[in-house]
Amino acid sequence: MNRFKKILSLKGFPIQKAEKELESILNISEDSYLDYIHSKRMEIFNYHLEHNITYAHFIKKHQVSSWDQIPVMTKADLQKPLADRLSKSYKTTDVFVNKTSGSSGNPFIFAKDKYAHALTWAHIIWLYHQHGIDMNSSLEARFYGIPKDFLGHKKERLKDILANRYRFDIFDLSKKNLLLFLKIFQEKPFDYINGYTSSIVLFAKFLKDQNLILKKVCPTLKLCITTSEMLFEKDRKLLETQLGVPIINEYGASELDVIAFENKKGEWQLNQKTLFVEILDDSGSVLPYGKEGNVVITSLYNKAHPFIRYQIGDRGIIDKESDPRTPILKSLTGRTNEFAVLPSGKKVPALSFYYVTKSVIEDSGFVKEIKIIQEEVSKFTIQYKASGELDALQKQRIKKAIDEYLEKGLTIQFEHKEELERSKSGKLKQFTSKVKS
Numbered sequence: 301m302n303r304f305k306k307i308l309s310l311k312g313f314p315i316q317k318a319e320k321e322l323e324s325i326l327n328i329s330e331d332s333y334l335d336y337i338h339s340k341r342m343e344i345f346n347y348h349l350e351h352n353i354t355y356a357h358f359i360k361k362h363q364v365s366s367w368d369q370i371p372v373m374t375k376a377d378l379q380k381p382l383a384d385r386l387s388k389s390y391k392t393t394d395v396f397v398n399k400t401s402g403s404s405g406n407p408f409i410f411a412k413d414k415y416a417h418a419l420t421w422a423h424i425i426w427l428y429h430q431h432g433i434d435m436n437s438s439l440e441a442r443f444y445g446i447p448k449d450f451l452g453h454k455k456e457r458l459k460d461i462l463a464n465r466y467r468f469d470i471f472d473l474s475k476k477n478l479l480l481f482l483k484i485f486q487e488k489p490f491d492y493i494n495g496y497t498s499s500i501v502l503f504a505k506f507l508k509d510q511n512l513i514l515k516k517v518c519p520t521l522k523l524c525i526t527t528s529e530m531l532f533e534k535d536r537k538l539l540e541t542q543l544g545v546p547i548i549n550e551y552g553a554s555e556l557d558v559i560a561f562e563n564k565k566g567e568w569q570l571n572q573k574t575l576f577v578e579i580l581d582d583s584g585s586v587l588p589y590g591k592e593g594n595v596v597i598t599s600l601y602n603k604a605h606p607f608i609r610y611q612i613g614d615r616g617i618i619d620k621e622s623d624p625r626t627p628i629l630k631s632l633t634g635r636t637n638e639f640a641v642l643p644s645g646k647k648v649p650a651l652s653f654y655y656v657t658k659s660v661i662e663d664s665g666f667v668k669e670i671k672i673i674q675e676e677v678s679k680f681t682i683q684y685k686a687s688g689e690l691d692a693l694q695k696q697r698i699k700k701a702i703d704e705y706l707e708k709g710l711t712i713q714f715e716h717k718e719e720l721e722r723s724k725s726g727k728l729k730q731f732t733s734k735v736k737s
Contacts, residue, residue, distance in 0.1 A: 318418035413604035440465035443495025515544025590620030
């Protein structure tokens, strides 16, 4: 057993057993795969119905005689102390406990039984291995946040050492610090980059300004995995050019597992091994492949905590050519709770507003990052990080694009910032609305 797996095993996560389970899942034939999914989803549903008091009370409010009638859960349905949400025989001291980053609202504390968490790691190890990354020996350049308190900081640094990774401080993305990043890449034989999309994109823009390709600076680099934030096509091309390695986009939720991961064909393959992913309409009915709806997920192995038909707040489309064994996520279209409501009553996805602004503002060449804040129904602030101020003509072009693609008559103000504020986890929240729904 290698070091990484040994650490998991010592912490009580049965990784060897989990890897055998994953291998058996991978060996299920295509003809039998739908039966496996249907069997596992009913098995976990019945388990929580019998062993989880909170979930049993939740289900009692509804009439359920088939899978499609099982009600959709949201975080609001789980607003109880963690101990009250655990299944019988599980305690907070003998499960894996963590919390989400809170990038879409308040942080959410959750739990996984140790076997389910080991299976999550077995799946991640397998996914990375498909792209030539060995999580035991491959050195990771980690673009994530890090706790600022002394104990939290030291604990995370120790975890990084044990997991064979070096963490870059993404809370300081000044040119001085980016030069330090570059120096570290020159000195360390990194195999891959893994981290928040916005931070890696900003580093790539810095490399472009320096007329450098990272692969030439760090020849051992093989891959870049972007996660947690939207990856726009223009940014992907920038990363491919400036990093000089393939870009793999990951979509996951910490309370669940990796939800989708790019395969070797460049397709966003959904995880139907440890999860069951559905796309539902607003009334909770299953949508056919090719239709956009709410992403709803069932954790097939977590017995400690129920995540059954759990709506995570994202909207997406499964490719209509998909099959049950290897469904492909055609697109992720943003969070259900992030919309800009305009004076006319028009409701536009927040990312639409962000994308229109981004596409124009970055034509200026020296703008590195942007953030949109809806102050009032008709008033928006565009915060931007750049080496200088936008001039009057550039601002006029941005306002014209907003008039054309969104709505006329909006008040737009600009704020030039040295650094844009990030969440505690280090994510850049691209759109924030101060307007009550």
